[in-house]
Amino acid sequence: MTGAEFLARSIAASGQTHVFFVDAVLRRTLLALNDLGVNTVLAHTEKAAAYMADGYARVCRRPGIVAAQSVGAANLAAGLQDAYLARTPILAMTGRKVPAHQHRNAYQEVAHGPLFAPVTAFGADVAEAADLPRVLRQAWAASVAVPPRPVHLDLFGLQAEVIETGTVAAAKPLDLSALRAPAYRAGPDPAAVRAAAAALRATPRVAIVAGDGAALSGCGAELLALAEALAAPLATSLGARGLVPTRHPLCIGVVGSYSAPPANRILDGADLVLFVGADTGDMLTNYWRVPRPGTRAIQIDADPLEFERSYATEHALIGDPRAVLRALAEEIGRPAARDRAYLEDAQAQIAAWRETIAPRLASDAAPIDPARLCAEITAALPEDGILVADTGYSGIWTGTLVELNGAGQTYLRAAGSLGWSFPAALGAKCAAPGRKVVCWSGDGAFYYHLAELETARRRGIAVTVVVNNNSGFGQGWPNLRRLAGNRPGAAETLLRFGPTDFTAVARSFGLRGIRVERPGEIAPALREAIASDETVVVDVATDIEARAPEAWAPPA
Template sequence: MAKMTGAVALAKMLEGYGVTHVFMVPAVLRRTMAELEASTGIHRLHVHGEASAAYMADGFARAARRPAICMAQVIGAHNLAAGLRDAYLAHAPVIAMTGGRDPATKFRKVYQEVDDIPSFEPVTKFNATIDDVRRIPDMVRQAFKVSVSGTPGPVHLQFRGNEGQIDQDEADLNPYVEPLFAAIPPFRPRPDPDAVKAALELLQAAERPVLVAGGGVRASNAAGELVKLAELLSIPVATSLNGKDSIPGSHDLSIGVVGTYSRGSANRLVKEADLVCYVGSETGSMTTAFWQVPTLDRAVIQIDINPENLGRNYDLKASVLSDAKMALLAMLDIADTKSAARRKGWIERVNAIKSQWREEYSSLMGSDAVPIRPERICSELSRHMPDDAIVVVDTGHGGMWMGGMYDLRTPGQSYIRSAGHLGWAFPAGLGAKCAHPDRPIVTFTGDAGFWYHVAEVETAVRWGINSVTVVNNNRSGNQSMRGFDRVYGGKQTEQARELWTFTDVNFARLAEQMGAVGLRVEKPGEFPAALAKALDAKRPVIIDVVTEIEAVAPGAVV
């Protein structure tokens, strides 16, 4: 050990764990910020809001598959905690660092001070205080370890002092790092061979099975193994929203996203399945349309790294406790490919249902209507997205349109979505671009979502974060239209429409005023050229697409 400040130790550890960016709202850990400038290549990104900082770190963590850092001083800590909720729901390894109360002045009405620790408790796996500089090394190691182990998730460290001034203290410190915990997954628990055999026998005996790939497939980097098993056994694959990039939408066995924000063909086929096998999915309400797809009496198998998830919502015929990749590899080792022949009729049914869905929406996906139909935007994105692009998608109507209508074409394309917080996608897309500056990052959001963090356009310009953001601009939050229709008896008043409509704003012009590239698309045929121009711009780009306010995403087929 050597005598050093907490700031030096923290800077060395962040560098040792491979951290490249810190997303923060000052002022926090000031001495550490100076050390990061002096001794590392870590970028310190000052952004316009604590929730944005958390969302950027979240997007970075999901895109890079490694921990990302966000920070705020004590007065912004609650806002940072609110921003961690999406990372918690989506299991992203985000490490939040905040200033906190000094034991010497607790309960004396220090300016701006409240107890922030409780606000982090529901949205983190580990939530701790550092009141002695000697604890910085072991607590930082614990934070990285917890964030990536098992089911990943956020952690929070509160540093003593409203700005974390504990980092100025000196002590004999050993800032060693554990590289194993610099990315996910650090461990790959292997399955019980008997459990694998039991699950595989059920799959092979089924006449109408479906595999459902969840976010655990993505976390385990197990998409290749999942697709190979599906091909060997001739089993169609549905996905959750978190697992959407587990199989290209163009694959013959892909049936789409199942559940609430879904594709009708996927829900129909999962309803018809005689066996559903979930891989890395918590079987929550979004993936099952509130346990209607499939119903609770359906035969179900579940593979998961977290024992608490096994059988959480369904009575299981078999379960496998394992890392997803390890379980799928074990299945591939003993799979009986001859069993695929019994599913010839099922695959014919799958293709028929998929064709029916395409026919149902083909006119809308190819519509030349003005204002533009959102289905047409999704179709154009499917066709023109670069082969190595990362797509970042908001919740609400953005999640519904893209979950159901957008298809990935290649295994090299990635898909990341909000776990429920409108406005998440734009800052998360900036974080994803920081993680992969050489890959195209295209964010899809609506004007309702974009308004949340529009100030971060300036952040993107200032730091040269050259992502592309497509805004589905219908001058409203029209996902609320159905709900207000119900309470107003099917016919809304002008005063009722005020509750979900906005001022008509040209976001392209707004972007230009903030130093970004702004492109306005008012006719569907203009979109491919605008996207191509945006991808070549080498600057932050906002594509404002004027769309039909009455266009409402289809509800789940149950």
């Protein structure tokens, strides 16, 4: 086989349904993929293509595949940061000018290795087609290992033509379909389980924090079982939102910097915190203030590098979170006289906060309070729907006020890259064509990748794009206005833009748009958009002065 034929047949045999790219790269391979029934999605920027692959991979747990020519390598590397931080498997391939052209001022040629090193778990040069079977298998396996992360193959030739036209001696293509994230589910050390169980049984006020690693493991049922046995409030990271039903009596919501107030206060009252697949970073702990330094901690993680990162670990249990939680639950059993006072106090705090926020969820104000928009999305999202949220305020609004069923619904969030959500939503829809996908994007984020509306129309990818349109960057607006003092014009110059009618923008790309200016218009607009078989932009005029829930932190 030629390299192009081998690569195309291996991708198809491994169950991939879509490949995302920016021309000009791997043209022979892409033509072969089309012949094999694999959808090739041309994006308008390398970052958007990477975000599409990211959304695709987060839903189907197979590596998202993205490619760009040598000139676009730097842009593609920048697009992998979010996937790296979110622990998403991606196979990125770039063209690479041949050695004879290196160090001779070749057009727009820079070293690729340093660009990809910070955002990949594995990278390799592929100089000959004969190397493809070995390197492709190694890269694929590395991408779905623990923790899953992007990998990069630099294929010789500006458009990878050296690899495509070379010969592969393999008798058949690779079938890598069995390698999905997480690929390896190791069990825990029984002695460590016994020690941790004894500590948990002996401590009356235990809280559980489930992070992105727990979401990857899919251990929602196991978390609830252990939390019930320990009468422990259960919190999640933003990335694990929806791993359990958000209205479950044990669930206290997202903790950290993107938290509603009661979750952090509840966690602050714990004598011992059980971290499950949680990275203990600044966002999860509100800058390492919740739980407070010195709080006792037990940590479960499949990645040993997560132990002792931010908190001293009393007991470290290495293994797949689902397997470890099952072992812990079996060891702990059902304590007969577990003190439920801590849990009951937590439930009272959550109930009080829900009562406080309820008027905003039903607000009839115009411009619209985004809290009302959250309530309407909760009601409209199908039982198996996928909600994709951008970073910043989009993450806070959806992570604190959109309720999820913890069963069929999926929540995907940006790990920090503004503008990620719309292309990622397109990728998610490619991975799950039978499910409805709703994207929540601020207008500031939506501007990043407006051109992908054309991609959605051309490729027939149907998502509902809800634009929280407040004509500015709402999250930082009040602070900047205070900082500007008696210079309000200066604040507006820095953070306000528009107003833009995104329904007109959608129509210019051949798609539908629905403008929403009154709260009563939200529900019918969402129903119409979600029922559509094409991408629809729901442009919601919201109030930039409306504040999302603010995270609590202990006094200095």
